[in-house]
Amino acid sequence: MTTSYKPAFPAGTTVTGKWNKARYRIERPIGEGANGKVYLVSRGSSHYAMKMGFDAVDHQSEVNVLTHLSTKPGTFQRYLVDADDFHWQGIDISFYVMKYVKGQQLSVFLKQRGQEWLGLVGLNLLGKLKELHAHGWVFGDIKMENILVSGYGDVELVDFGGVTPKGRAVKQFTEIYDRGYWGAGSRTADEAYDLFSFAVLFMQAGGIKESLPKQQAASGGRTPELLIAELDKDSNHGWLSAFLRKALMQQFPSSKDAYAEWRRMMHAPEAGKSRAARKGKSRGGWLKASFVGSLLLFLGAIYLYWQR
Numbered sequence: 001m002t003t004s005y006k007p008a009f010p011a012g013t014t015v016t017g018k019w020n021k022a023r024y025r026i027e028r029p030i031g032e033g034a035n036g037k038v039y040l041v042s043r044g045s046s047h048y049a050m051k052m053g054f055d056a057v058d059h060q061s062e063v064n065v066l067t068h069l070s071t072k073p074g075t076f077q078r079y080l081v082d083a084d085d086f087h088w089q090g091i092d093i094s095f096y097v098m099k100y101v102k103g104q105q106l107s108v109f110l111k112q113r114g115q116e117w118l119g120l121v122g123l124n125l126l127g128k129l130k131e132l133h134a135h136g137w138v139f140g141d142i143k144m145e146n147i148l149v150s151g152y153g154d155v156e157l158v159d160f161g162g163v164t165p166k167g168r169a170v171k172q173f174t175e176i177y178d179r180g181y182w183g184a185g186s187r188t189a190d191e192a193y194d195l196f197s198f199a200v201l202f203m204q205a206g207g208i209k210e211s212l213p214k215q216q217a218a219s220g221g222r223t224p225e226l227l228i229a230e231l232d233k234d235s236n237h238g239w240l241s242a243f244l245r246k247a248l249m250q251q252f253p254s255s256k257d258a259y260a261e262w263r264r265m266m267h268a269p270e271a272g273k274s275r276a277a278r279k280g281k282s283r284g285g286w287l288k289a290s291f292v293g294s295l296l297l298f299l300g301a302i303y304l305y306w307q308r
């Protein structure tokens with residue numbers, strides 16, 4: 001019997017796969033969501049993430065997606081390491097083992113490293129989506145918690161529970177990032193669906209609209225215009241706002257086009273510098289000029305004083 005029971009295992013527990021017989025040592029829990037509990041595990045000198053599913057059907061669907069992606073050339077290759085059952089106290093607990101992502105949540109990364117990383121992180125996330133889309137899938141559940149960032153802005157997606165074949169209804173989503181919730185289109189999995197969620201995510205990440213409370217969405221009729229109005233109010237992000245507006249309006253033909261445009265805008269002269277930063281720069285220049293002027297006046301006054 002495979003269970004939907006949610007046991008918690010202490011560090012040091014050995015998990016042996018019922019079928020593949022691989023042995024893993026639980027080091028510590030690293031996350032938990034509606035679909036499962038995730039542990040850092042070791043096997044020999046290697047570390048992995050192990051997800052124990054709460055629901056057999058949802059769990060199997062994640063395994064199927066990861067199995068498919070792991071066989072494809074690209075950055076998802078070998079992401080899935082093992083999938084098996086753990087026989088424990090008379091029940092079978094389904095688990096899968098995947099690459100351990102040593103990253104921070106996007107919002108934490110940006111808080112620590114600064115907003116200047118937004119461009120590179122966005123490019124890398126769009127790169128991941130482009131790759132996933134090329135394999136025929138849509139991520140579905142783009143949200144802050146599912147984007148881990150490490151090192152030099154490297155991005156990894158975690159939680160493949162929402163990954164849906166193109167053309168089907170998105171399996172799992174989070175309201176605030178969902179195109180359907182905002183009345184901006186259907187929940188049919190297509191590339192624009194992920195780009196819409198990407199836009200909401202980067203409105204938050206860029207501080208254009210950090211919180212999008214449900215009440216506000218409800219009172220405003222939950223229209224995409226409500227989000228676009230927030231972008232219109234923003235005067236600090238230049239090209240980023242223009243890009244996000246286009247993504248919300250679903251004007252990118254594909255994520256490949258969105259990726260190319262982000263890269264072009266990011267590398268354009270003056271890109272990456274917000275209007276505020278540019279203002280700051282000119283204000284900085286003005287301050288420097290005033291300082292030199294004051295210094296000259298001061299030296300002139302001393303000179304005149306000694307001449308008396």
Ligand SMILES: Nc1ncnc2c1ncn2[C@@H]1O[C@H](COP(=O)(O)OP(=O)(O)OP(=O)(O)O)[C@@H](O)[C@H]1O
Nearest residue numbers: 030031032033034035036038049099100101158159
């Ligand atoms: N491969 C991994 N490497 C490192 N941490 C991971 C990995 N996979 C998941 N996590 C951590 O565990 C958390 C929960 O995992 P996951 O999102 O897959 O669970 P879930 O039950 O599907 O969550 P949700 O309720 O959001 O759908 C993640 O937010 C992340 O912090």
